[in-house]
Amino acid sequence: MANEKNYPLIFELSKEGRxxxxxxxxxxxxxxxxxxLGTEYVRHIEPDLPEVSELQxxxxxxxxxxxxxxxxxxxxxxGSCTMKYNPKINEDVARFEGFSFVHPLQEExxxxxxxxxxxxxxxxxxxxxxxHEVTLQPAAGAHGEWTGLMMIRAFHESNGDFNRTxxxxxxxxxxxxPASATVAGFExxxxxxxxxxxxxLDDLRRVVGSDTAALMLTNPNTLGLFEEHxxxxxxxxxxxxxxxxxxxxxxxxxxxxxxxxxxxxxxxxLNLHKTFTGPHGGGxxxxxxVGVSKELAPFLPKPVxxxxxxxxxxxxxxxxxxxxxxxxxxxxxxxVRAYTxxxxxxxxxxxxxxxxxxxxxxxxxxxxxxxxxxxxxxxxKHEFVLSGKNQKKLGVRTLDIAKRxxxxxxxxxxxxxxxxVEEALMIEPTETESKETLDEFxxxxxxxxxxxxxxxxxxxxxxxxxVINRLDETLAARKPxxxxxxxxxx
Amino acid sequence: xxxxxLPMTETDKKEMLDxxxxxxxxxxxxxxxxxxxxxGRLNIKEATSEPELTQELKALADQNVNVKSHxxxxxxxxxxxxxxxxVDHVISRxxxxxxxxxxxxxxxxxxxxxxxxxxxxxxxxxxxEVSNSSMYxxxxxxxxxxxxxxxxxxxxxxxxxxxxxxxxxxxxxxxxKGFDLEIVEINHKNGLTDLVALEAALDDETAxxxxxxxxxFGQIEPLQEVQKLLENAKKAxxxxxxxxxxxxxxxxxxxxxxxxxxxxxxVFGIPAQFGxxxxxxxxxxxxxxxKVPGRLVGxxxxxxxxxxxxxxxxxxxxxxxxxxxxxxxxxxxxLNALAASVAMTxxxxxxxxxxxxMNMQKARYAKSTFEKAGFEIAFDGPFFNEFVVRCKKxxxxxxxELVNKGIIGGLNLRKMDPSMTDQMLVAVTELRTKAEIDQFxxxxxxxxx
Numbered sequence: 001m002a003n004e005k006n007y008p009l010i011f012e013l014s015k016e017g018r019x020x021x022x023x024x025x026x027x028x029x030x031x032x033x034x035x036x037l038g039t040e041y042v043r044h045i046e047p048d049l050p051e052v053s054e055l056q057x058x059x060x061x062x063x064x065x066x067x068x069x070x071x072x073x074x075x076x077x078x079g080s081c082t083m084k085y086n087p088k089i090n091e092d093v094a095r096f097e098g099f100s101f102v103h104p105l106q107e108e109x110x111x112x113x114x115x116x117x118x119x120x121x122x123x124x125x126x127x128x129x130x131x132h133e134v135t136l137q138p139a140a141g142a143h144g145e146w147t148g149l150m151m152i153r154a155f156h157e158s159n160g161d162f163n164r165t166x167x168x169x170x171x172x173x174x175x176x177x178p179a180s181a182t183v184a185g186f187e188x189x190x191x192x193x194x195x196x197x198x199x200x201l202d203d204l205r206r207v208v209g210s211d212t213a214a215l216m217l218t219n220p221n222t223l224g225l226f227e228e229h230x231x232x233x234x235x236x237x238x239x240x241x242x243x244x245x246x247x248x249x250x251x252x253x254x255x256x257x258x259x260x261x262x263x264x265x266x267x268x269x270l271n272l273h274k275t276f277t278g279p280h281g282g283g284x285x286x287x288x289x290v291g292v293s294k295e296l297a298p299f300l301p302k303p304v305x306x307x308x309x310x311x312x313x314x315x316x317x318x319x320x321x322x323x324x325x326x327x328x329x330x331x332x333x334x335x336v337r338a339y340t341x342x343x344x345x346x347x348x349x350x351x352x353x354x355x356x357x358x359x360x361x362x363x364x365x366x367x368x369x370x371x372x373x374x375x376x377x378x379x380x381k382h383e384f385v386l387s388g389k390n391q392k393k394l395g396v397r398t399l400d401i402a403k404r405x406x407x408x409x410x411x412x413x414x415x416x417x418x419x420x421v422e423e424a425l426m427i428e429p430t431e432t433e434s435k436e437t438l439d440e441f442x443x444x445x446x447x448x449x450x451x452x453x454x455x456x457x458x459x460x461x462x463x464x465x466x467v468i469n470r471l472d473e474t475l476a477a478r479k480p481x482x483x484x485x486x487x488x489x490x
Numbered sequence: 491x492x493x494x495x496l497p498m499t500e501t502d503k504k505e506m507l508d509x510x511x512x513x514x515x516x517x518x519x520x521x522x523x524x525x526x527x528x529x530g531r532l533n534i535k536e537a538t539s540e541p542e543l544t545q546e547l548k549a550l551a552d553q554n555v556n557v558k559s560h561x562x563x564x565x566x567x568x569x570x571x572x573x574x575x576x577v578d579h580v581i582s583r584x585x586x587x588x589x590x591x592x593x594x595x596x597x598x599x600x601x602x603x604x605x606x607x608x609x610x611x612x613x614x615x616x617x618x619e620v621s622n623s624s625m626y627x628x629x630x631x632x633x634x635x636x637x638x639x640x641x642x643x644x645x646x647x648x649x650x651x652x653x654x655x656x657x658x659x660x661x662x663x664x665x666x667k668g669f670d671l672e673i674v675e676i677n678h679k680n681g682l683t684d685l686v687a688l689e690a691a692l693d694d695e696t697a698x699x700x701x702x703x704x705x706x707f708g709q710i711e712p713l714q715e716v717q718k719l720l721e722n723a724k725k726a727x728x729x730x731x732x733x734x735x736x737x738x739x740x741x742x743x744x745x746x747x748x749x750x751x752x753x754x755x756x757v758f759g760i761p762a763q764f765g766x767x768x769x770x771x772x773x774x775x776x777x778x779x780x781k782v783p784g785r786l787v788g789x790x791x792x793x794x795x796x797x798x799x800x801x802x803x804x805x806x807x808x809x810x811x812x813x814x815x816x817x818x819x820x821x822x823x824x825l826n827a828l829a830a831s832v833a834m835t836x837x838x839x840x841x842x843x844x845x846x847x848m849n850m851q852k853a854r855y856a857k858s859t860f861e862k863a864g865f866e867i868a869f870d871g872p873f874f875n876e877f878v879v880r881c882k883k884x885x886x887x888x889x890x891e892l893v894n895k896g897i898i899g900g901l902n903l904r905k906m907d908p909s910m911t912d913q914m915l916v917a918v919t920e921l922r923t924k925a926e927i928d929q930f931x932x933x934x935x936x937x938x939x
Contacts, residue, residue: 068600098551104765113553281825285767328765346537
């Protein structure tokens, strides 16, 4: 069924009169609603939702799931996304009724267990990042970035400094960095990388000035390289009056080895769905806590979770707060999972996570550099970036290599990112994969390199084994069909 | 020490170090300057075994009153609804929950098609032409709509009804600071947006008007009247935040000329989870399709003409457009959108209407029971499944007593608006039985005195 061509939409299974739900009989006397509402507010055209039975629904979605690749299905070395194993105890704990069915607006004294967990998570994240205070409110990494930048903006403005309009981002930065800067009302300025893939200090000195609000940095950067000159960078930015923002997307490389707070960062966001095993969910939900230095703590979004002798409570009396960034208190369900993971690993476990994440990446990098161009030669951290330019000369593009990997049962690496590497392949194995898995993937990559030399068509025409071939993305964008309509589908 | 998520053995490690040509993994961290290397041991709790941790966290969870342990009349944006069993079975398929954003369509058709179906269902409910694949929640979806309206109209003034969820209002204000927008708040009068004040505030400099339908107090705002007022401010966009379950029975906002409809699909198959993750939705017109924040899934064909789905119109998004993107959103709430899709599918055309209808009938029964017991109901207009009861005491004090009787009372409105003392926002969903409602009114009468 999963391989079926033109897999039906749920709407195409619909037949009038079928149901997939079970509600109790109405046990109260009925009143005339139309009279109360007036005919203009009573819906006349029913929403055309599917009419299907419960088994049909289960088969439909089971079939769809079989047309999808997750970490549990196979290796998923998608760079910068940290596709590590999602522990099952996390799922069980998050589903305890005392966590999953707590209402956010019930009286605080009736939710002390939930608040205790959040408080302990905040405290653990403060220690892991070396920051003074942490908020759990942001829903995802990009949301955390924007929250952090809004705090930096509020900080400068509280000093009467309204001219700091620019946020500096490296050319290797995630796309969310400049986008978050824009949404926070800043203009972004790019700083170049040098020949070793690190921020060019001279270029940084050139772009930094009295208009600098912040430098946003991922460290290790998106090339998987540690910015060795971090202390010089911090002093260049701080001396100019700017603040340092840490994009925590790559925290998986440094747990217990170094901390953003110790490197001089003023604001940090974390992606709990990456380093701390909240599952990616097919694109969310995430959780993007933000940690700050003491200087920036007054600007944290409110309410701030705190405690006194009576117990845990939310403090709304925060006059310098940037305000609320999300209704309620963040993606609690994801925070429960992250907390469960931190408690499972403890201090030694977390350090081993980074040790193996880095070992695995370096091992793969060294074995693959025989066939693939490696633009930056030094040891990497948790991920590395290859260039497909050797293969491109043979007419095989990085996109083709990615598609060919599908035939071997792998999710491809991140491709064409970062932007400063030609035909980039960004590989992040994570620490939860066995050596056998890494070796098998390396063999597949070497096989593809061989095919590119000897039989390029097999790569260029890949994939050969998936439920669908390469899709016409131009058509999708030129004539957008964004919903099912009975008429436009033959 | 060994960990069950870390498979490398000492032999593996030795072989790998040899391949790299180093003696120990410490050498891989030499690029971290000595001065910033963390020398200590993280001061966090020690590793805990699976059975011990499960037991400990179960005990922590059991400290929390919840809508399963108690009978809940608390709503205010997060509701206790029927969750078909099938929902959790579907979203527990690990091919869905352990996947990431479907950037590789050939092995992500399941997720892509599920999102395409979600988009379709949201369009059906709201009456709008286009829906994205989800936002963090209803509050941030609304804030993104406000930002979009300012960008589209090139105006900075946004008029927002104070009868929207107060926490959404707070989020709008925080987002608005990024683009220096002016938020003009319109008071409510008898539980509805004051249309006289709205009319006075509307002008050619207005980017948009924001109304919640049904509003925070459960009242059904007269969108038709708002639409008429908007005819005098042609540039202003009409943004409606809507509980999508209510749209199973109420006329959808599109009929009243809404340009953007947002809201939260938590009502469909998503537990309260202490406030998140829920599932924001964002629906709009074809005209604004290329300005939509977040991910969109579109239909296309493969080389053999077979139907398939891809992420599309990505030129709007941060990973392509960077600082020119329409929003910075990347991760959204895909798994929650899947949960909502399954619940909407299970309910189907008939069930969604039936469930909405049951909410309205049960809420009316509760309201009349309160009235019979001598309570005053604050607002008398048409409503969905919530209404405001005036009490004689502080509502938090009442709730403290109710919880001992096994009941989670309604929201103390004073927490949201200090002027609204002794008023309780009561939500009655299809899950509340007549007996539970009768019991609630009786207990509240006894406490109220």
